[in-house]
Amino acid sequence: MNLLDDHYVADGVADKIISKISGTTDCNKKDISLNHFKYDQFHIGGAAATQKLLKLMGDVTRSVVLDVGAGYGGVARYLAHFGGANVVAVDLAQGYVESAQKIHESFPFSGGVTYLQGDVCGDFSDAEMGAQLFDWCVWVHLGMNISNKEGALRTLCNKLSDKGKIIIYDVLKVGGDVLVEECFPLPWAENEAQSFVDDVRTYENKLLNAGFKVVYKEKYGDILPKIINNPTPDDVIPLAGSDFKLCLENLRQLLARGAVVPWFIIAEKI
Numbered sequence: 001m002n003l004l005d006d007h008y009v010a011d012g013v014a015d016k017i018i019s020k021i022s023g024t025t026d027c028n029k030k031d032i033s034l035n036h037f038k039y040d041q042f043h044i045g046g047a048a049a050t051q052k053l054l055k056l057m058g059d060v061t062r063s064v065v066l067d068v069g070a071g072y073g074g075v076a077r078y079l080a081h082f083g084g085a086n087v088v089a090v091d092l093a094q095g096y097v098e099s100a101q102k103i104h105e106s107f108p109f110s111g112g113v114t115y116l117q118g119d120v121c122g123d124f125s126d127a128e129m130g131a132q133l134f135d136w137c138v139w140v141h142l143g144m145n146i147s148n149k150e151g152a153l154r155t156l157c158n159k160l161s162d163k164g165k166i167i168i169y170d171v172l173k174v175g176g177d178v179l180v181e182e183c184f185p186l187p188w189a190e191n192e193a194q195s196f197v198d199d200v201r202t203y204e205n206k207l208l209n210a211g212f213k214v215v216y217k218e219k220y221g222d223i224l225p226k227i228i229n230n231p232t233p234d235d236v237i238p239l240a241g242s243d244f245k246l247c248l249e250n251l252r253q254l255l256a257r258g259a260v261v262p263w264f265i266i267a268e269k270i
């Protein structure tokens with residue numbers, strides 16, 4: 001039993017995502033549109049942030065990409081469909097792996113995604129992944145669950161080919177110990193014990209110690225006004241947590257008072 005199991009629950013969520021996508025204008029046609037990625041993105045900014053992530057990665061056609069902490073697989077599918085990448089999407093929670101697979105099979109996405117269960121903090125040696133080396137590692141809203149980031153990053157560094165890169169899109173803290181008990185639940189954690197939010201300097205140090213050099217970083221402030229000024233709708237799909245709407249509202253408040261902010265960081269294997 002994992003500490004996160006009580007937070008990351010997936011019962012019936014895949015069906016809700018599939019039904020929402022199917023009910024959206026144009027989603028029953030043969031062509032895949034941005035609307036197919038409206039409900040499966042489990043991170044701040046949704047598909048717009050994923051669009052930006054792909055832009056920052058540049059041309060990934062036929063690149064082999066390892067998406068860690070892939071959740072419902074929205075980012076992996078986007079990179080495969082719109083970027084032409086071959087993606088291996090790994091998540092700790094078997095329920096998420098099955099949900100991601102189910103969503104994938106419900107629509108005519110193009111490109112290859114393989115969904116696997118794996119723990120980035122474990123030995124990470126899934127038989128299907130084997131000794132394959134990757135051009136990119138994608139880490140989206142994962143770091144907030146990882147206490148030993150340096151260890152996880154070192155594991156991933158070993159999975160990259162020469163000059164391979166990692167792109168991180170995480171929620172980072174701005175000041176000192178800002179995430180006190182009253183701030184929870186949050187979309188990635190029910191309580192303080194499950195949450196490991198760090199600042200940008202800590203990420204840079206841990207990346208360096210793990211064998212990377214940071215080549216790009218950007219505070220993603222553009223996305224904030226839209227989130228801060230729009231209360232969470234009542235019919236939001238409960239992607240995780242006992243009360244996902246409350247999780248999102250709590251996060252909105254943290255973003256509004258500038259305690260946390262999303263960042264993109266790209267680092268290259270040294």
Ligand SMILES: C[S@@+](CC[C@H](N)C(=O)[O-])C[C@H]1O[C@@H](n2cnc3c(N)ncnc32)[C@H](O)[C@@H]1O
Nearest residue numbers: 041042043069070071091092119120140141145
């Ligand atoms: C906030 S979700 C982000 C999902 C996805 N990257 C996205 O943006 O849509 C974080 C995901 O990380 C996964 N996760 C947490 N700890 C992990 C670990 N040690 N190894 C692999 N996945 C992990 C969780 O199960 C969850 O699906």
